[in-house]
Amino acid sequence: MDAFYASVELLRYPQLKGLPMVIGGGRRKVDEALRNVPEGGTLADIPVAAFPLLKDYAGRGVITTATYAARQFGIGSAMGLMKAAKLCPQALILPVDFDEYRKYSRRFKQVITEIAPLMEDRGVDEVYIDFTDVPGGQREGGRVLARLIQKSILQATGLTCSIGVAPNKLLAKMASEFDKPNGISIVFERDLQARIWPLPCRKVNGIGPKADEKLQGHGIRTIGELAAKERDWLIAHFGKATGAWMHEVAWGRDERAVVTESEPVSMSRETTFERDLHAVRDRAELGAIFTRLCEQLAADLQRKGYVGKTIGIKLRYGDFKIATRDQTIESFTADPKAIRRIAGQCLKRVPLERPLRLLGVRVGTLARAGEAATELVASGGTARRGKSPADEAAAQTASLF
DNA sequence: TCTGGGGTCCTAGGACCC
DNA sequence: TCTGGGGTCCTAGGACCC
Numbered sequence: 001m002d003a004f005y006a007s008v009e010l011l012r013y014p015q016l017k018g019l020p021m022v023i024g025g026g027r028r029k030v031d032e033a034l035r036n037v038p039e040g041g042t043l044a045d046i047p048v049a050a051f052p053l054l055k056d057y058a059g060r061g062v063i064t065t066a067t068y069a070a071r072q073f074g075i076g077s078a079m080g081l082m083k084a085a086k087l088c089p090q091a092l093i094l095p096v097d098f099d100e101y102r103k104y105s106r107r108f109k110q111v112i113t114e115i116a117p118l119m120e121d122r123g124v125d126e127v128y129i130d131f132t133d134v135p136g137g138q139r140e141g142g143r144v145l146a147r148l149i150q151k152s153i154l155q156a157t158g159l160t161c162s163i164g165v166a167p168n169k170l171l172a173k174m175a176s177e178f179d180k181p182n183g184i185s186i187v188f189e190r191d192l193q194a195r196i197w198p199l200p201c202r203k204v205n206g207i208g209p210k211a212d213e214k215l216q217g218h219g220i221r222t223i224g225e226l227a228a229k230e231r232d233w234l235i236a237h238f239g240k241a242t243g244a245w246m247h248e249v250a251w252g253r254d255e256r257a258v259v260t261e262s263e264p265v266s267m268s269r270e271t272t273f274e275r276d277l278h279a280v281r282d283r284a285e286l287g288a289i290f291t292r293l294c295e296q297l298a299a300d301l302q303r304k305g306y307v308g309k310t311i312g313i314k315l316r317y318g319d320f321k322i323a324t325r326d327q328t329i330e331s332f333t334a335d336p337k338a339i340r341r342i343a344g345q346c347l348k349r350v351p352l353e354r355p356l357r358l359l360g361v362r363v364g365t366l367a368r369a370g371e372a373a374t375e376l377v378a379s380g381g382t383a384r385r386g387k388s389p390a391d392e393a394a395a396q397t398a399s400l401f
Numbered sequence: 402t403c404t405g406g407g408g409t410c411c412t413a414g415g416a417c418c419c
Numbered sequence: 420t421c422t423g424g425g426g427t428c429c430t431a432g433g434a435c436c437c
Contacts, residue, residue: 004437024405025405060403060404060405061404061405062403062404062405062406063405064405064406064437077437078404078405079402079404080402080403080404081402082402082403082404083402083403083404084402085402086402096405096406098406122436122437123407123408123436123437124437125437126436126437205435205436206434206435206436207435208434208435208436209434209435210433210434210435211434211435239412241411242411264408265408265409265410266407266408266409267407267408268406268407268408269406269407270405270406270407271405271406272404272405272406310429310430312430312431320403320404322432322433323431323432324430324431324432325430325431326429326430326431327429327430328428328429328430358405358406360406360407
């Protein structure tokens, strides 16, 4: 979907069309600004001048989405808001409204599955579709069906999307970025050399900043240069699995199926504080946040019908270093108090002297709430974990939470 | 100018078991 | 009296993605 969050916002604030606008920021801060919006007839009647400006935003956070008008100024996703404000102070800023985006996410996915049932969910704004066997799916290399999908989504939601059609997921993903927004791009195997090889390695889904930097260290900048390397050379430098995979993707090969069903592995809640907090000095505040995260997470699990037995915490320190601790318990749970208790034990095993920026709680090893009891009986719920050195250390740590 | 929140998968060492 | 080999589970960290 094209600039998904921003595009959904423009559906209710059409008066902002064409203006530089970003979605992100600490919700509360932006909400305060929006609360000053005068009472109008509908949302569409709110004057543009009433919307908060990026330059007036003072707080932490990153941009989740920028309109194409904002991207003209060099603003992009994941950019810090303060930096974005320097690039385009007059840009408008709106808070993230995830419930609203989910609503539209469900709508556009339903449109797709009605046309092509083999759809793989890749998050709120992206999917893979296998339309090999959809009637008409092969016409004009897939362009006819891609157009139908675009048109149907626009009709049902008012939103545009970009579609890449290719023999596999790897190439389709790259193709989808060739003609944004509202574009269709068809890539055949024979286009590999002309259209894929000139691209930077970073364009491969799975090659991130670290791998790219390492590749560049070897003088490999494009996918073509990667393809020119011997498989064995790549394996020698990047390991057996990664090296072999890199060789495959450079040659446009990808056998992964479109997966229509999957079960969640973990669920989590985390929050970045408005200012760094200290475990001792800000103990009360931290404790309240901690409890709330556990309650939210428990509610998420219960609403979705899951229980879990690995409970963990995540800290991000002021210096951005991350620490995680987790503990697997005997029986599955989705109870806020149980989660809070185990997570509290995890917290005691992690250094708490330095300023904290973020706190998160996670539940993993999930099972469906209805089926977990059966499994528990079958396994006997045996406990075998003894007292680890970490536990001993924890016992000596002041009970901050 | 500091850098969100919610995920998945991989690696690697140690415990433990047969 | 010099120490196997294979397997699973648990834990911590890290890369990467949307």
